[in-house]
Amino acid sequence: MDTIISPLFDVTRIRQDFPILSTKVHGKPLTFLDSGASAQKPRAVIEAMTRSMETAYANVHRGAYHLSEAATESYEAARIATQRFLGATEPEEIVFTSNSTAAINFVAHSYGRGVLQPGQFVLTSEMEHHANMVPWQMLRDANIGIGLRYVRVTERGELDLEDLAAKLADGKVGLVALTHMSNVLGTVTPAAQIARMAHEAGAKVLFDGSQAAVHRHVDVTAIDADFYVFTAHKLYGPTGIGVLYGKRKLLDAMPPFLGGGDMIESVTLERTTYAAAPARFEAGTPPIIEAVGLHAAIDYVTNIGMGAIEAHERALVDHAMAVLPGVEGLTLLGGAQDRGGVFAFALDGVHPHDLSTFLDRHGIAVRAGRHCAEPLHTRFGVEGGTTRASFGLYTTPEEIDLLAAKLTEARRFFA
Amino acid sequence: MSETGDIADLYSMTLRDLARDPAHKGRPEAFDATARGDNPMCGDRVDIYVTLDGDRIREARHVARGCEICQASASLLAELVPGRTQAEAHALGQRAGEIAKSGAGNDTTDELHRLSIFAVVHKFPSRVKCVTLAWNALDAALSGVKETSSE
Numbered sequence: 432m433d434t435i436i437s438p439l440f441d442v443t444r445i446r447q448d449f450p451i452l453s454t455k456v457h458g459k460p461l462t463f464l465d466s467g468a469s470a471q472k473p474r475a476v477i478e479a480m481t482r483s484m485e486t487a488y489a490n491v492h493r494g495a496y497h498l499s500e501a502a503t504e505s506y507e508a509a510r511i512a513t514q515r516f517l518g519a520t521e522p523e524e525i526v527f528t529s530n531s532t533a534a535i536n537f538v539a540h541s542y543g544r545g546v547l548q549p550g551q552f553v554l555t556s557e558m559e560h561h562a563n564m565v566p567w568q569m570l571r572d573a574n575i576g577i578g579l580r581y582v583r584v585t586e587r588g589e590l591d592l593e594d595l596a597a598k599l600a601d602g603k604v605g606l607v608a609l610t611h612m613s614n615v616l617g618t619v620t621p622a623a624q625i626a627r628m629a630h631e632a633g634a635k636v637l638f639d640g641s642q643a644a645v646h647r648h649v650d651v652t653a654i655d656a657d658f659y660v661f662t663a664h665k666l667y668g669p670t671g672i673g674v675l676y677g678k679r680k681l682l683d684a685m686p687p688f689l690g691g692g693d694m695i696e697s698v699t700l701e702r703t704t705y706a707a708a709p710a711r712f713e714a715g716t717p718p719i720i721e722a723v724g725l726h727a728a729i730d731y732v733t734n735i736g737m738g739a740i741e742a743h744e745r746a747l748v749d750h751a752m753a754v755l756p757g758v759e760g761l762t763l764l765g766g767a768q769d770r771g772g773v774f775a776f777a778l779d780g781v782h783p784h785d786l787s788t789f790l791d792r793h794g795i796a797v798r799a800g801r802h803c804a805e806p807l808h809t810r811f812g813v814e815g816g817t818t819r820a821s822f823g824l825y826t827t828p829e830e831i832d833l834l835a836a837k838l839t840e841a842r843r844f845f846a
Numbered sequence: 847m848s849e850t851g852d853i854a855d856l857y858s859m860t861l862r863d864l865a866r867d868p869a870h871k872g873r874p875e876a877f878d879a880t881a882r883g884d885n886p887m888c889g890d891r892v893d894i895y896v897t898l899d900g901d902r903i904r905e906a907r908h909v910a911r912g913c914e915i916c917q918a919s920a921s922l923l924a925e926l927v928p929g930r931t932q933a934e935a936h937a938l939g940q941r942a943g944e945i946a947k948s949g950a951g952n953d954t955t956d957e958l959h960r961l962s963i964f965a966v967v968h969k970f971p972s973r974v975k976c977v978t979l980a981w982n983a984l985d986a987a988l989s990g991v992k993e994t995s996s997e
């Protein structure tokens with residue numbers, strides 16, 4: 432297959448935006464197939480962050496002087512860019528956290544302990560990243576009467592929607608917390624349908640968009656999500672900043688989680704009144720430079736167009752589906768109808784670690800292990816882990832071909 | 847050997863033979879101590895079973911679900927520790943870890959020479975824990991702990 436070259440999406444030109452993609456690993460050109468864990472950064476992000484430190488840096492919200500005002504302005508501009516990126520109604524619905532994990536833990540604490548009632552349940556699934564599982568287990572184990580249920584995953588690696596309906600049926604679920612795209616199976620879940628089902632059963636719904644927001648155009652209003660989280664570092668942005676979207680009326684009713692500076696209205700020795708959302712949830716000095724980086728990343732992907740990125744990645748998925756199953760001894764995990772560019776697989780006779788070391792020596796970066804989704808690996812009977820290749824907007828069909836060729840070679844090497 | 851460590855050096859015939867050798871594999875019918883080593887991030891798991899003669903190890907066996915390095919290390923452990931005191935076995939495990947981390951492995955004694963197959967691992971830093979898992983499990987078994995990890 433030829434590299435897809437369209438006027439809308441020129442992958443060769445896009446690759447030039449990412450300095451790291453022209454580096455070599457062990458003397459081989461880098462083939463980076465671990466974007467699902469963290470994506471590489473375009474020059475636009477790197478330069479925006481540098482520029483902010485060189486020309487417009489001070490602490491935010493605290494100083495009545497030029498630099499602090501400039502930094503505050505760019506921090507709040509990032510909030511507006513994020514609001515638009517997610518299709519949220521107001522910038523106040525965007526809370527900056529440190530990553531997806533922090534965003535979900537925050538909801539588990541603030542909404543879970545502050546709003547959910549004893550006797551209610553949280554409903555998550557078997558295919559979650561630990562970030563969307565462990566916080567709910569901790570809530571369940573806090574002895575405040577909140578239970579936990581799991582939606583089953585089908586053999587094809589899709590959410591079992593009948594099971595979802597059954598587990599919502601008694602009306603006791605207060606919050607549904609599900610992934611919008613699996614970081615192992617690549618499965619994209621039907622978010623709008625899930626939200627409708629949750630709402631009909633009287634539950635609110637949170638989506639873990641850590642993977643989905645990178646590969647698809649997400650509109651939280653169209654989905655009717657109550658909460659939506661993602662993490663900047665997978666969206667070609669910096670580490671250290673994540674996003675929680677929450678509907679305004681939900682955020683307004685939620686108690687703060689961390690106490691400190693920046694989240695208060697007034698403090699006396701006796702009592703404190705808290706600022707309105709989102710400031711109430713952003714205690715302490717926020718990720719100021721990272722917000723600038725996130726803003727640049729959002730601008731970068733929206734300039735290319737989420738639609739164009741999605742089309743490119745769809746072609747990559749089709750290509751991978753045509754090539755990978757042809758590798759002898761390879762078994763893909765799951766096979767969902769609607770999937771993105773994440774492929775976890777087993778290669779007969781080759782342990783994932785040995786395979787990833789082998790591939791690394793050919794410049795190919797993949798991930799081996801259980802990808803923070805141990806229950807899912809147990810579900811599919813691969814407790815020992817899998818190897819995972821995941822794509823980004825800079826991935827090419829030739830890289831997938833190279834992977835397939837080296838998998839065949841690895842099988843011979845380890846035979 | 848290349849600067850960054852050649853794949854063929856890591857997977858030497860000695861290492862691969864050890865990984866596949868069934869001689870020390872399998873859960874014995876009777877044993878005096880056992881422990882499980884789990885590396886939760888990657889899913890590797892090694893169960894070590896030992897029988898003792900007082901302070902001395904009579905036999906060691908393993909059941910390993912893991913990569914070739916992990917399996918080879920568990921097999922070498924089972925080959926080397928019989929006849930040693932618990933303190934000697936622990937010291938041997940420390941040495942295996944040091945060799946994997948630093949690449950130092952020019953010992954002349956026979957059994958330490960066997961451990962030198964792990965010297966190349968220091969060029970593959972993410973794999974050091976594959977060498978140490980079985981030895982950590984042995985330490986745990988000998989000190990009466992049930993579970994351990996090398997992550």
Ligand SMILES: Cc1ncc(COP(=O)(O)O)c(C=O)c1O
Binds near residue numbers: 531560610612
């Ligand atoms: C689906 C999913 N959820 C949550 C996370 C956690 O993201 P972070 O580590 O940035 O909090 C990840 C990434 O590791 C992920 O893939």
